[in-house]
Amino acid sequence: xxLKTLLAATALGALMVSPALAQQISVKAGVLNDRSxxxxxxxxxxxxxxxxxxVEDFKAAEKGIKVEIVSADHQNKPDVGSTIARxxxxxxxxxLILDVPTSSVALAVNQITREKNKVHINSGAASSDLTGKACxxxxxxxxxxxxxxxxxxxxxxxxxxxxxxxxxxADYAFGHALERDTxxxxxxxxxxxxxAVRTPFPGTDFSSFLLQAQASKAKVIGLANAGGxxxxxxxxxxxxxxxxxxxxxxxxxxxxxxxxxxxxxxxQGLVLTESFYWDKDDQTRAWSERFAxxxxxxxxxxxxxxxYSGMLHYLKAVEATKGKDAAAVMAKMKEMPTDDPLFGKGSxxxxxxxxxxxxxxxxxxxxxxxxxxxxxxQVAVLKADEAFxxxxxxxxxxxxx
Amino acid sequence: MFELLGVPPQALFGQLxxxxxxxxxxxxxxxxxxxxxxxxNIINFTHGAQYMMGAFVAWMCLNYLGINYWAALLxxxxxxxxxxxxxxxxxxxxxxxxxxxxxxxxxxGLALIIQGLFRxxxxxxxxxxxxxxxxxxxxxxxxxxxxxxxxxxVVASLIVCLATWFMIEKTKLGSYLRAxxxxxxxxxxxxxxxxxxxTLTYGFGxxxxxxxxxxxxxxxxxxxxxxxxxxxxxxxxxxxxxxxxIMGAIVTGFSLGLVEGLTKxxxxxxxxxxxxxxxxxxxxxxxxGLFGRAA
Numbered sequence: 001x002x003l004k005t006l007l008a009a010t011a012l013g014a015l016m017v018s019p020a021l022a023q024q025i026s027v028k029a030g031v032l033n034d035r036s037x038x039x040x041x042x043x044x045x046x047x048x049x050x051x052x053x054x055v056e057d058f059k060a061a062e063k064g065i066k067v068e069i070v071s072a073d074h075q076n077k078p079d080v081g082s083t084i085a086r087x088x089x090x091x092x093x094x095x096l097i098l099d100v101p102t103s104s105v106a107l108a109v110n111q112i113t114r115e116k117n118k119v120h121i122n123s124g125a126a127s128s129d130l131t132g133k134a135c136x137x138x139x140x141x142x143x144x145x146x147x148x149x150x151x152x153x154x155x156x157x158x159x160x161x162x163x164x165x166x167x168x169x170a171d172y173a174f175g176h177a178l179e180r181d182t183x184x185x186x187x188x189x190x191x192x193x194x195x196a197v198r199t200p201f202p203g204t205d206f207s208s209f210l211l212q213a214q215a216s217k218a219k220v221i222g223l224a225n226a227g228g229x230x231x232x233x234x235x236x237x238x239x240x241x242x243x244x245x246x247x248x249x250x251x252x253x254x255x256x257x258x259x260x261x262x263x264x265x266x267x268q269g270l271v272l273t274e275s276f277y278w279d280k281d282d283q284t285r286a287w288s289e290r291f292a293x294x295x296x297x298x299x300x301x302x303x304x305x306x307x308y309s310g311m312l313h314y315l316k317a318v319e320a321t322k323g324k325d326a327a328a329v330m331a332k333m334k335e336m337p338t339d340d341p342l343f344g345k346g347s348x349x350x351x352x353x354x355x356x357x358x359x360x361x362x363x364x365x366x367x368x369x370x371x372x373x374x375x376x377x378q379v380a381v382l383k384a385d386e387a388f389x390x391x392x393x394x395x396x397x398x399x400x401x
Numbered sequence: 402m403f404e405l406l407g408v409p410p411q412a413l414f415g416q417l418x419x420x421x422x423x424x425x426x427x428x429x430x431x432x433x434x435x436x437x438x439x440x441x442n443i444i445n446f447t448h449g450a451q452y453m454m455g456a457f458v459a460w461m462c463l464n465y466l467g468i469n470y471w472a473a474l475l476x477x478x479x480x481x482x483x484x485x486x487x488x489x490x491x492x493x494x495x496x497x498x499x500x501x502x503x504x505x506x507x508x509x510g511l512a513l514i515i516q517g518l519f520r521x522x523x524x525x526x527x528x529x530x531x532x533x534x535x536x537x538x539x540x541x542x543x544x545x546x547x548x549x550x551x552x553x554x555v556v557a558s559l560i561v562c563l564a565t566w567f568m569i570e571k572t573k574l575g576s577y578l579r580a581x582x583x584x585x586x587x588x589x590x591x592x593x594x595x596x597x598x599x600t601l602t603y604g605f606g607x608x609x610x611x612x613x614x615x616x617x618x619x620x621x622x623x624x625x626x627x628x629x630x631x632x633x634x635x636x637x638x639x640x641x642x643x644x645x646x647i648m649g650a651i652v653t654g655f656s657l658g659l660v661e662g663l664t665k666x667x668x669x670x671x672x673x674x675x676x677x678x679x680x681x682x683x684x685x686x687x688x689x690g691l692f693g694r695a696a
Binding site for chain 1 (some may be wrong): 402411412415416419420421422517520524525526527528529531532538539546548550551559620621622624626630631662665666669670672674675686
């Protein structure tokens with residue numbers, strides 16, 4: 001009898017202790033991105049700031065979750081990124097890795113995260129393979145992907161009469177994926193792909209490739225590149241009279257930070273696809289204002305916004321599961337709808353794809369802009385299920401058909 | 402229409418011309434490196450950062466002081482050249498007597514510091530700089546559209562390269578310089594101020610880099626990494642041409658631009674590596690470089 005009472009008391013005690021244990025969840029998040037190269041402005045320290053804002057807004061400390069954020073520079077090199085990811089998971093006790101632009105690095109981190117059974121929430125990389133044939137139960141691909149960019153910009157340009165294309169493709173995983181996905185959209189809409197040229201990454205002089213594109217007589221020149229490569233190609237296309245000669249440029253991945261670097265004089269009229277623009281509504285403006293104060297006056301890119309949103313959702317899942325077990329947290333993240341001030345309501349699909357609307361923007365003329373960072377006017381909204389690849393067509397083995 | 406090596410001749414001529422334009426940048430930059438190496442025996446790894454500074458100074462002139470492109474073409478090299486003089490006087494001079502490697506490490510470290518400072522202040526994605534109004538537009542050459550500005554780049558760099566060559570090889574000042582390169586002690590004994598000559602030479606080499614930077618500002622993205630991306634190629638150019646050879650640097654600069662241009666037509670993926678392949682071959686066959694004398 002006494003033993004039974006004792007056992008019951010112990011069980012009761014254990015029950016009472018568990019909330020106390022929940023108070024002590026400590027999470028270590030690593031923001032891994034380009035902090036010094038051509039993608040540093042669109043990810044970089046800004047993504048770290050965004051992650052911190054998420055912790056602040058979640059009021060993690062009040063909910064008994066202690067969050068530590070570390071960051072590192074992967075220099076856009078898969079080997080550097082892999083080494084850091086392994087060290088973080090193996091030695092530094094990092095639970096999740098955020099951001100990781102540059103698809104080649106992202107695919108490597110995706111693989112390592114799966115091996116180590118941790119969590120990777122990708123915001124910066126574009127390749128749709130992250131939720132396609134390389135999909136992983138441990139990865140969520142948050143902000144955008146090459147499929148959505150292709151649907152947005154590629155679809156819009158083809159519909160507007162641009163039925164023959166030539167690609168300038170950055171010669172690595174991302175460029176290849178973007179070219180492949182856009183070519184599929186173009187051919188599906190009845191257009192033709194006349195050719196493509198693979199440009200070394202990162203590049204400075206694109207005039208030679210632009211001339212090849214010009215000689216192809218394609219109506220649209222698709223720029224399957226990003227960051228500094230895109231800036232240089234657009235600048236030089238203007239110089240060689242390519243737009244004046246009647247060919248259209250399609251910047252398949254252009255960020256607000258790129259437009260800022262190009263200046264409206266050069267960038268005006270460019271059509272592009274993004275999932276977030278700071279000036280969309282009151283909530284995004286208010287958040288962007290806070291962000292800019294911490295980021296030297298620079299407004300957030302969609303990649304940085306995605307880091308915030310992803311971090312927030314992860315913390316919600318940790319709170320709900322009262323732990324940081326990767327499998328449980330991932331399951332919770334996929335089960336719970338997402339909701340935050342930047343991307344609105346959405347969900348995470350079985351293949352790890354985060355679903356939200358995408359927007360087609362056109363870059364304003366200098367006369368239309370009220371000042372720095374007032375760059376876009378919205379042309380169209382792509383609903384999440386038309387922007388992202390339908391599960392029925394997915395190559396991801398996690399998707400049960 | 403007949404074809405040359407499977408490519409229409411129009412396209413080929415166009416690409417050759419573009420190669421020449423890129424070669425112009427290689428030529429000015431490798432010339433500056435060669436001049437500095439010739440007299441100071443220093444492998445100036447800060448060269449890329451100084452090229453970048455040239456472009457940024459042009460941008461600052463325009464945006465802070467309202468100084469246009471033409472004045473910047475003169476002012477930026479002077480301003481950056483002055484920083485070069487300061488670096489030589491206060492840093493390089495102190496390590497002139499020790500092994501080359503120290504100079505290389507010092508200038509490499511300086512390059513990283515300068516790039517870091519610019520990145521912190523201006524971000525990494527770059528700043529807009531428009532082509533000056535006088536040089537906008539272009540000519541239709543039949544086989545390609547040549548932007549006026551690109552034509553200007555080739556002309557300007559040819560003039561600067563040849564003037565530099567003339568000054569070093571054909572003038573009295575140049576003869577002092579060459580004498581100081583051969584035997585600084587003896588030259589000093591003849592009453593020539595060799596330390597001053599060394600300082601000015603470094604300043605001049607740096608100014609050449611800044612000049613290339615201003616030329617590049619309207620056509621390439623003005624960002625803190627623009628020099629780092631280019632400088633490795635330029636080093637390869639110098640190695641191929643032969644360290645310290647003035648004409649060698651100029652000729653190799655232009656011709657490697659051409660080779661790279663051709664690679665972009667036939668096998669674009671290799672265009673970033675072709676120069677290094679040539680470098681490896683040259684090092685195997687003629688280690689002193691195409692125009693260099695064996696030490």
